[in-house]
Amino acid sequence: MTAPFANISKQLMFPQTLAASLESIINQVLSLGSANSSLEKLGQKTLTLTLAELGFPLSFTVTSDIGVNNKALLVSSLTERADCTINTSLTTLRELQAKQQLTELIKQDKLDVTGDIKVAQKFANMAQNLDIDWQSELANHIGDVATHKLMQLGKTIAAKFNFAATQIQADASEYVVHEQRLVITKNQIEHFNQAVNDVSKDVMALEARIARLNKSSNN
Amino acid sequence: MSATDKNQLPDTAHTSADSTTHFGYQTIDKEDKVSMVAGVFHSVAKQYDIMNDLMSFGIHRLWKRFTIDASGVRPGNNVLDLAGGTGDLTAKFSQLVGKQGKVVLADINSSMLNVGRDKLRDKGLVQNIDYVQANAQYLPFEDNSFDIVTIAFGLRNVTDKDMALRSIYRVLKPGGRLLVLEFSKPEHELINKAYDFYSFNILPKIGELVAKDGDSYQYLAESIRMHPDQETLKTMLDNAGFEQTSFKNLTGGVVALHKGYKF
Numbered sequence: 001m002t003a004p005f006a007n008i009s010k011q012l013m014f015p016q017t018l019a020a021s022l023e024s025i026i027n028q029v030l031s032l033g034s035a036n037s038s039l040e041k042l043g044q045k046t047l048t049l050t051l052a053e054l055g056f057p058l059s060f061t062v063t064s065d066i067g068v069n070n071k072a073l074l075v076s077s078l079t080e081r082a083d084c085t086i087n088t089s090l091t092t093l094r095e096l097q098a099k100q101q102l103t104e105l106i107k108q109d110k111l112d113v114t115g116d117i118k119v120a121q122k123f124a125n126m127a128q129n130l131d132i133d134w135q136s137e138l139a140n141h142i143g144d145v146a147t148h149k150l151m152q153l154g155k156t157i158a159a160k161f162n163f164a165a166t167q168i169q170a171d172a173s174e175y176v177v178h179e180q181r182l183v184i185t186k187n188q189i190e191h192f193n194q195a196v197n198d199v200s201k202d203v204m205a206l207e208a209r210i211a212r213l214n215k216s217s218n219n
Numbered sequence: 220m221s222a223t224d225k226n227q228l229p230d231t232a233h234t235s236a237d238s239t240t241h242f243g244y245q246t247i248d249k250e251d252k253v254s255m256v257a258g259v260f261h262s263v264a265k266q267y268d269i270m271n272d273l274m275s276f277g278i279h280r281l282w283k284r285f286t287i288d289a290s291g292v293r294p295g296n297n298v299l300d301l302a303g304g305t306g307d308l309t310a311k312f313s314q315l316v317g318k319q320g321k322v323v324l325a326d327i328n329s330s331m332l333n334v335g336r337d338k339l340r341d342k343g344l345v346q347n348i349d350y351v352q353a354n355a356q357y358l359p360f361e362d363n364s365f366d367i368v369t370i371a372f373g374l375r376n377v378t379d380k381d382m383a384l385r386s387i388y389r390v391l392k393p394g395g396r397l398l399v400l401e402f403s404k405p406e407h408e409l410i411n412k413a414y415d416f417y418s419f420n421i422l423p424k425i426g427e428l429v430a431k432d433g434d435s436y437q438y439l440a441e442s443i444r445m446h447p448d449q450e451t452l453k454t455m456l457d458n459a460g461f462e463q464t465s466f467k468n469l470t471g472g473v474v475a476l477h478k479g480y481k482f
Contacts, residue, residue, distance in 0.1 A: 013469065016284040044294045044317040063314035074314055076284070080291040081315075 015056045015077045022058070023075040029130065030073060032137055039073070039126070047123045048082035052089040060123065084115035240378055241445045249378050253354070257328055266430040267305050267334065273425055274436075279372075280307070282474050286369060286400045287311050289467075289476060295319040296366040299390065301355055302326055302373020306335035312367075313344045323360075325353040326373075355383035360390045371400040375446040384459035391481040397461060399452065402443040403468065403475035410471045418443065449475045 030039070042062035050057045059082060061074045079085075088096075092110045095101055105111040113120065139147040176182045184192075240249045271279045286308065292298065294317040300309045303324040312322045324339075326332045329352055336350050353359050355370065355377050368387050377383045387397055405411040418440035426436025447455060449466050452475075456464045461479025468475050 013278075013281045013285055016281040016288065020280065020284060061315060063317070072314065074311070077288040078291065078315075081293045 015054075015058075018054075019058060019075040019077060023073065026060075026073050026075065042119070042122055042126070045083050045119050045122070046078070046081050047119055048079055048085045050085070050087045051093070052087075057085075082115060084113065084117060084119040086120060087112040241442075253327070253378060267331065268338075270426065270430055270436075273429060274422060278470060282400060282469055282476075283307050283311075283371060285467075285469060286371060286398050286476055287315070289478060290367050290369065290398055291396070292316060292367060297364060297392075298322045299358075299360070299365045299368045299387075300324050301353075301358075301368060301370040301387065302376070303369075303371075304328075304331045304335055304373070306339045308369055308371055309335070309348060310339055310342060310344055312369075313339070313346075313348050316347060318346055321347050321349065323349045323351055323365075325351045325355075325358075327352065327354050356386055358386045358390050362389050363392045364390045366392055366395050367398070368395070369398045369400070371398075372402070374399055374401050374452075375442050380447075381455060381459065384455060384461075388460045388481055393481055395481050397456070397477075397479045397481075399456070399477040401452070401475065401477070402446060403452075403466075403472055404448040406468060406472035410473070414473060449477075452477055 039062050044062065046059050046061040048057050048059040057077055057079050059076050059078045061076065061078070061081070063072050063074055088105075088111045092105055095105060096111070102111070106113065135147055135151060138150070142150070177185055238249050239246050275282075290298075290312075292312060292315045294315070296316045297320060298309075298312045298316060300306070300312060300322060303309050303326055306324055309322050309324040316322060324332070324335055326335070332350055332352055339345075339348060351359065355373070356379055368391055370383075370387070374380055374383065384397075391397060405414050419437075422440055423434075423437045426432055426434075426439075430436070446452075449468065449472070453464050453466055456477060456479040459479075460481065462482050464477065464479040466475045466477040
């Protein structure tokens with residue numbers, strides 16, 4: 001993060017605003033799912049995540065051992081209490097969703113983990129085990145019929161968006177490849193590569209023949 | 220006298236050698252300040268939280284989050300939330316220190332303490348919080364008792380700030396840190412003027428409408444102007460014995476967070 005932006009971000013307390021918003025959303029989501037037992041296991045554990053794009057840490061602390069109904073997840077910028085710290089980027093986080101990627105990403109230096117990795121795994125398990133019936137939750141607020149209609153509308157809109165995205169992609173490809181000829185097709189590349197290979201073989205054969213001729217003329 | 224003129228008044232909280240101090244823009248006997256400030260907070264205690272949200276547009280929650288982030292609090296820590304009022308900081312600290320730790324919510328004002336205690340109990344926060352009615356100048360705790368002491372929007376109401384800082388220094392453990400979150404002096408003149416207009420023209424009216432007490436919010440505006448600016452308060456922390464003192468301006472200097480360590 002550049003210095004002026006970092007200064008503005010600090011003045012506007014962007015880390016605190018983001019932490020407050022995340023905390024509110026995460027606890028709402030946790031209250032819908034069956035995460036209580038996972039929270040119990042993580043009592044007072046803190047996972048600190050530093051994303052390259054943000055430039056400040058976000059710490060997730062489970063507070064499951066105080067008082068009644070206080071199993072919650074606090075989000076802060078506290079760094080001094082981390083049980084596990086992960087330095088990475090948003091792109092790598094997306095890649096992490098594919099299982100078995102962890103070791104590979106660490107090898108590629110895209111992910112830096114310090115501290116107790118079991119804490120990170122427990123947080124990841126808690127997120128993966130959240131089983132929330134979004135339709136049922138929505139129905140509690142707006143009713144069954146409205147939820148059904150809304151879901152249908154959502155599916156229709158999603159299908160239309162997917163169709164539009166596919167069309168735009170196809171049209172853009174047609175325009176760039178065939179009309180403007182700015183890029184070449186995969187077949188053209190393969191044909192070119194094949195031609196280069198053929199020339200290479202011919203040159204090697206010619207080189208061998210010249211070598212043989214030289215040898216015989218010397219003899 | 221305009222609001223800006225009033226800013227030119229000496230900004231020390233008490234007139235050093237004599238027995239008088241400031242209550243807003245009034246000069247009063249030191250002995251009277253405690254009861255006069257108490258009157259203000261008895262009056263506003265029940266509407267304190269809603270007024271904070273209205274007056275600051277909710278930003279006070281972010282200022283307090285910033286304080287928590289700067290505290291470095293760990294599980295098992297002992298924390299003193301001085302002038303803790305309705306317990307916003309105590310609630311977070313209680314969750315962060317866990318059952319091995321302890322948070323003391325201290326306030327000189329019984330009404331504020333009662334409101335804070337009710338609020339925290341309603342949230343289910345009961346295990347690791349003690350409530351103490353205490354004057355910051357004469358803290359009733361043993362030496363070297365706390366890992367962290369915070370005083371948020373409270374120091375400006377203390378009669379003898381230097382004495383309070385020395386008292387805090389005494390109860391902090393070696394290695395402990397003090398965090399003072401307090402209104403301060405805006406960095407830019409434009410913000411200063413807008414802030415003055417808001418404080419002296421709008422704030423008392425909100426107080427009148429919501430808390431039915433415009434005078435208390437007039438005092439709030441005046442007491443903020445009489446509070447030492449960033450550098451002066453930093454020097455006061457140095458003088459009380461704190462080391463590695465520093466401050467960070469928030470929202471253009473409307474509020475500043477001062478930090479100091481005891482080694």
